Amino acid sequence: xxxxxxxxxxxxxxxxxxxxxxxxxxxxxxxxxxxxxxxxxxxxxxxxxxxxxxxxxxxxxxxxxxxxxxxxxxxxxxxxxxxxxxxxxxxxxxxxxxxxxxxxxxxxxxxxxxxxxxxxxxxxxxxxxxxxxxxxxxxxxxxxxxxxxxxxxxxxxxxxxxxxxxxxxxxxxxxxxxxxxxxxxxxxxxxxxxxxxxxxxxxxxxxxxxxxxxxxxxxxxxxxxxxxxxxxxxxxxxxxxxxxxxxxxxxxxxxxxxxxxxxxxxxxxxxxxxxxxxxxxxxxxxxxxxxxxxxxxxxxxxxxxxxxxxxxxxxxxxxxxxxxxxxxxxxxxxxxxxxxxxxxxxxxxxxxxxxxxxxxxxxxxxxxxxxxxxxxxxxxxxxxxxxxxxxxxxxxxxxxxxxxxxxxxxxxxxxxxxxxxxxxxxxxxxxxxxxxxxxxxxxxxxxxxxxxxxxxxxxxxxxxxxxxx
Amino acid sequence: xxxxxxxxxxxxxxxxxxxxxxxxxxxxxxxxxxxxxxxxxxxxxxxxxxxxxxxxxxxxxxxxxxxxxxxxxxxxxxxxxxxxxxxxxxxxxxxxxxxxxxxxxxxxxxxxxxxxxxxxxxxxxxxxxxxxxxxxxxxxxxxxxxxxxxxxxxxxxxxxxxxxxxxxxxx
Numbered sequence: 183x184x185x186x187x188x189x190x191x192x193x194x195x196x197x198x199x200x201x202x203x204x205x206x207x208x209x210x211x212x213x214x215x216x217x218x219x220x221x222x223x224x225x226x227x228x229x230x231x232x233x234x235x236x237x238x239x240x241x242x243x244x245x246x247x248x249x250x251x252x253x254x255x256x257x258x259x260x261x262x263x264x265x266x267x268x269x270x271x272x273x274x275x276x277x278x279x280x281x282x283x284x285x286x287x288x289x290x291x292x293x294x295x296x297x298x299x300x301x302x303x304x305x306x307x308x309x310x311x312x313x314x315x316x317x318x319x320x321x322x323x324x325x326x327x328x329x330x331x332x333x334x335x336x337x338x339x340x341x342x343x344x345x346x347x348x349x350x351x352x353x354x355x356x357x358x359x360x361x362x363x364x365x366x367x368x369x370x371x372x373x374x375x376x377x378x379x380x381x382x383x384x385x386x387x388x389x390x391x392x393x394x395x396x397x398x399x400x401x402x403x404x405x406x407x408x409x410x411x412x413x414x415x416x417x418x419x420x421x422x423x424x425x426x427x428x429x430x431x432x433x434x435x436x437x438x439x440x441x442x443x444x445x446x447x448x449x450x451x452x453x454x455x456x457x458x459x460x461x462x463x464x465x466x467x468x469x470x471x472x473x474x475x476x477x478x479x480x481x482x483x484x485x486x487x488x489x490x491x492x493x494x495x496x497x498x499x500x501x502x503x504x505x506x507x508x509x510x511x512x513x514x515x516x517x518x519x520x521x522x523x524x525x526x527x528x529x530x531x532x533x534x535x536x537x538x539x540x541x542x543x544x545x546x547x548x549x550x551x552x553x554x555x556x557x558x559x560x561x562x563x564x565x566x567x568x569x570x571x572x573x574x575x576x577x578x579x580x581x582x583x584x585x586x587x588x589x590x591x592x593x594x595x596x597x598x599x600x601x602x603x604x605x606x607x608x609x610x611x612x613x614x615x616x617x618x619x620x621x622x623x624x625x626x627x628x629x630x631x632x633x634x635x636x637x638x639x640x641x642x643x644x645x646x647x648x649x650x651x
Numbered sequence: 652x653x654x655x656x657x658x659x660x661x662x663x664x665x666x667x668x669x670x671x672x673x674x675x676x677x678x679x680x681x682x683x684x685x686x687x688x689x690x691x692x693x694x695x696x697x698x699x700x701x702x703x704x705x706x707x708x709x710x711x712x713x714x715x716x717x718x719x720x721x722x723x724x725x726x727x728x729x730x731x732x733x734x735x736x737x738x739x740x741x742x743x744x745x746x747x748x749x750x751x752x753x754x755x756x757x758x759x760x761x762x763x764x765x766x767x768x769x770x771x772x773x774x775x776x777x778x779x780x781x782x783x784x785x786x787x788x789x790x791x792x793x794x795x796x797x798x799x800x801x802x803x804x805x806x807x808x809x810x811x812x813x814x815x816x817x818x819x820x821x822x
Contacts, residue, residue: 195798195802197677197678197679198679199679199782199783200678200679200680201783202677207677207678208732210677211677211732211733211736214736214740215735215736215739215740221740221743224674225674225743225744225747226747228670228673228674228747229670229747229748229750229751229754230754230758230805230808230809230812231673231777232666232669232670232673232751232754233666233751233754233755233757233758234758234773234777234805234808235669235777236666236751236755237755237758237759237762321759323763479687523654525695566687568690619691621691621694621695623658623694624654624655624657624658624697625654625655625658625659628658630690630691630694632691
């Protein structure tokens with residue numbers, strides 16, 4: 183490689199690393215503009231860099247010991263201000279790619295032959311125990327796992343990505359790769375390696391997750407199980423209760439683990455041991471259990487657990503998504519701000535659309551709760567991102583009066599909600615900066631959100647989703 | 652194109668738009684913001700899209716305008732130079748961007764061939780966008796050592812992609 187080429191390579195790499203100053207950038211631009219070979223190298227490196235970002239963010243396992251992930255799960259007021267400072271997530275193209283892939287898969291509903299994973303079947307006539315209802319960047323080797331595929335008893339391998347399995351009896355498992363899981367029947371799985379989160383409906387109480395070291399029985403709940411390479415099993419209970427035995431001593435007295443508690447079983451210890459309630463391991467899988475297909479940009483799903491709610495969660499850098507009532511049928515009609523795709527604009531109360539009573543709905547609250555911090559505590563916060571739900575959006579609420587009305591119906595009764603402040607869309611013809619934006623996409627599942635807020639204030643948006651029977 | 656197809660087309664073109672915008676701006680920090688602006692404009696102007704037109708051309712053109720708007724908003728000293736660069740590069744950048752998805756397909760298989768140590772480093776650098784200085788500190792190495800390793804890995808991957816392109820294989 184010539185010195186010229188070497189210095190150009192360095193310039194391009196420094197640019198991709200975000201380390202160029204203005205003079206170096208001009209030098210790079212001049213060389214790219216004036217030299218065909220330099221232009222080719224420049225474009226080639228950018229294409230590879232973009233492809234690497236797309237492949238690597240989507241495909242490789244996350245490091246579980248990363249401090250930022252651990253910190254993400256902690257509400258500021260519980261842990262002190264330290265944990266409120268969450269680094270801003272840049273809008274990731276890999277996540278867009280995952281959204282794209284997932285949306286395509288959901289719509290196509292195609293079923294592919296998948297010989298490497300014997301649990302996956304092709305025929306729709308074969309009795310099955312579960313259905314893959316969501317798949318996000320999910321692969322076994324080079325073979326994509328598709329939404330709509332049916333699963334029977336057998337082993338299921340997931341090298342990367344996320345899938346959601348809905349069992350015929352009402353249990354729902356989200357599996358994050360790399361994972362290996364054996365589906366025994368509709369009430370029992372063996373997690374050999376990896377991370378799952380589970381939401382178990384009343385019809386599936388007693389659902390069992392076995393591992394090399396633990397026997398976990400659901401008692402009507404939501405929980406997460408993680409199994410390491412040495413069989414060490416971590417169990418974290420988000421809602422309700424589970425019982426946990428050591429694997430080889432099922433006759434012994436089980437340990438009851440309640441919401442907000444965590445335990446560990448390992449070959450090194452003869453007992454089930456209490457551990458800290460750390461949910462970072464489960465933060466990728468849990469939103470999939472909760473009906474959220476994907477979030478990108480500065481939107482993030484609240485950590486799973488009983489103590490995280492809109493009343494105690496401040497976050498300057500993110501719009502946080504809180505699940506509220508699920509599968510609820512309101513007796514009265516619900517007035518909302520938006521039902522059709524497009525951009526939100528203010529309207530009179532009596533002109534707002536109304537959702538008829540009797541429709542089964544699931545509610546989520548999106549909240550940006552800004553607070554003063556750092557060297558410039560009064561800096562106006564600006565965050566944006568998008569969220570894609572598994573089911574269609576029935577209505578979006580943001581006007582303060584409608585937020586208060588719907589809070590009575592969909593809000594968590596045990597939570598004191600902070601005073602809402604409605605989003606401020608740009609008035610028609612107003613070119614000034616600083617307005618909020620809410621756009622319901624044409625797929626009716628995706629909401630684009632851009633919020634600006636002064637410290638000490640908060641914005642809220644309630645999203646009502648069509649729920650299944 | 653139906654509205655559903657339109658939104659799917661937007662999501663499907665994200666990698667390509669990212670590569671396109673990055674090449675015109677030569678600024679990886681600003682690129683995600685301009686990409687997001689482009690997405691918002693594409694959504695807002697869905698009704699303006701002509702059904703029989705090329706969606707890709709529509710999207711690249713929208714992105715180009717957002718790049719120029721970004722440069723003007725920042726009122727850089729060398730605005731004229733930056734604008735001229737973006738305008739001149741746009742046609743070839745579009746061709747490069749169109750090849751990005753092919754590289755994504757090929758790279759997926761190539762990354763699997765790497766050692767766990769190299770995969771972990773790549774994941775931290777590209778998947779989590781950890782700064783090289785932070786990686787160096789975490790791993791107890793110098794920044795130039797980390798850059799060298801990343802450079803070698805990228806060369807390995809480039810060779811793998813080239814080989815697979817010649818084989819005509821994917822995955």
